[in-house]
Amino acid sequence: MIADITKAQAQAWKKLSNISNSDKIGSAYLFNGPIGCGKEGLSLKFAQLINCKSHSNSICYTCDSCLKFNTLQHEQLNIIVPLPPPKNTGSTELIPKEYFNALDDKASDPFYKISLPKATRILIQSIRDLKKKLYFKHEKDSGRTFVIIFNSELLCSGQGESGNALLKLLEEPPNNTTFILVTDHKKMLFETIISRCQNFDIPSLSNDDIYKWLIEKKTTQNDAEFIVSICRGNIHLARALSLQPVEGIINIIEKLTTTVMSKDSKKWRNFTSHYSRLFNANQLDFNYHMNLIIIWLRGANRLKQGLNSGFEKTNLHNRMISFNDKFPKANIYQVILCIEEVKKQARQNLHMPLILLNMLLDIQKFVYE
Numbered sequence: 001m002i003a004d005i006t007k008a009q010a011q012a013w014k015k016l017s018n019i020s021n022s023d024k025i026g027s028a029y030l031f032n033g034p035i036g037c038g039k040e041g042l043s044l045k046f047a048q049l050i051n052c053k054s055h056s057n058s059i060c061y062t063c064d065s066c067l068k069f070n071t072l073q074h075e076q077l078n079i080i081v082p083l084p085p086p087k088n089t090g091s092t093e094l095i096p097k098e099y100f101n102a103l104d105d106k107a108s109d110p111f112y113k114i115s116l117p118k119a120t121r122i123l124i125q126s127i128r129d130l131k132k133k134l135y136f137k138h139e140k141d142s143g144r145t146f147v148i149i150f151n152s153e154l155l156c157s158g159q160g161e162s163g164n165a166l167l168k169l170l171e172e173p174p175n176n177t178t179f180i181l182v183t184d185h186k187k188m189l190f191e192t193i194i195s196r197c198q199n200f201d202i203p204s205l206s207n208d209d210i211y212k213w214l215i216e217k218k219t220t221q222n223d224a225e226f227i228v229s230i231c232r233g234n235i236h237l238a239r240a241l242s243l244q245p246v247e248g249i250i251n252i253i254e255k256l257t258t259t260v261m262s263k264d265s266k267k268w269r270n271f272t273s274h275y276s277r278l279f280n281a282n283q284l285d286f287n288y289h290m291n292l293i294i295i296w297l298r299g300a301n302r303l304k305q306g307l308n309s310g311f312e313k314t315n316l317h318n319r320m321i322s323f324n325d326k327f328p329k330a331n332i333y334q335v336i337l338c339i340e341e342v343k344k345q346a347r348q349n350l351h352m353p354l355i356l357l358n359m360l361l362d363i364q365k366f367v368y369e
């Protein structure tokens with residue numbers, strides 16, 4: 001069962017079990033790997049294994065520590081995620097209520113991604129609160145304390161004050177404590193932080209695992225094959241794609257690609273205002289739509305190189321053929337880079353309508369040049 005991430009990422013899990021057996025557990029790890037490969041789920045399971053009272057090679061799921069980990073409610077488990085900016089300074093309600101539902105979803109599905117509206121940074125206040133908790137904890141606490149930081153690259157966005165605050169903690173880690181920084185974007189972290197952590201690389205999930213996961217989620221075989229062929233090992237993308245009928249996906253791709261390739265200023269205005277709003281409301285959804293454009297471009301590029309587009313059974317295949325005929329010199333690789341760049345810039349909380357407008361202009365340049 002793929003919901004058991006320790007099986008889907010069996011090799012990585014074996015290494016983690018060996019660490020747990022060795023009694024040489026480090027004070028800081030960097031879990032690094034491609035987007036949607038299950039890094040977060042593995043980090044949580046590692047913390048659970050180390051605190052499991054069965055003291056065997058695997059998680060028992062039934063001891064009192066495991067019962068708390070099963071719902072991610074263990075007192076030794078500290079999860080840090082990006083949060084929206086606090087409404088006013090001194091606000092005690094740092095964590096929005098959506099977080100608690102999201103945490104429940106994460107507990108029941110290790111591949112679930114917690115993504116809160118307008119959360120583009122890891123707040124300095126989160127690190128201050130963490131510090132207080134770590135240094136004032138009761139001496140009688142049993143087990144090992146874990147601090148697991150999702151999207152840890154967002155420690156270093158803005159002025160990087162959260163990253164610097166965390167660095168101080170990493171330099172003098174409290175006893176019996178392990179930090180796990182999880183990231184898809186290692187390069188965005190400060191070198192000083194990276195150098196304090198033991199690197200732990202986690203590979204992509206296999207197509208086979210994603211296929212099995214989709215079938216378990218009641219996706220039809222045809223749709224699952226199509227999704228696997230375009231999601232490139234990214235389970236978040238596979239999930240998003242599986243939530244709507246393939247026809248719906250095709251329609252969105254058709255609409256999006258028509259807009260970004262057009263020179264119609266009205267379409268552009270609608271695009272920049274719609275997607276600026278979507279970014280603020282739901283970053284996962286925003287990234288999903290940007291990924292749909294990329295998926296189409298990759299298909300067109302594969303076709304250009306004489307490979308399968310992956311869209312043969314859809315009308316997008318013909319659109320790719322006519323795109324390649326019409327723009328034989330289009331630099332598809334550069335267009336994809338433009339869109340990837342927007343996803344990165346968006347995380348830095350810059351002015352979205354302008355970023356999107358620049359993206360459209362750049363796409364024009366690389367398509368029509």
Ligand SMILES: [Zn+2]
Pocket residue numbers: 051052053054059060061062063064065066067
């Ligand atoms: Zn246990």
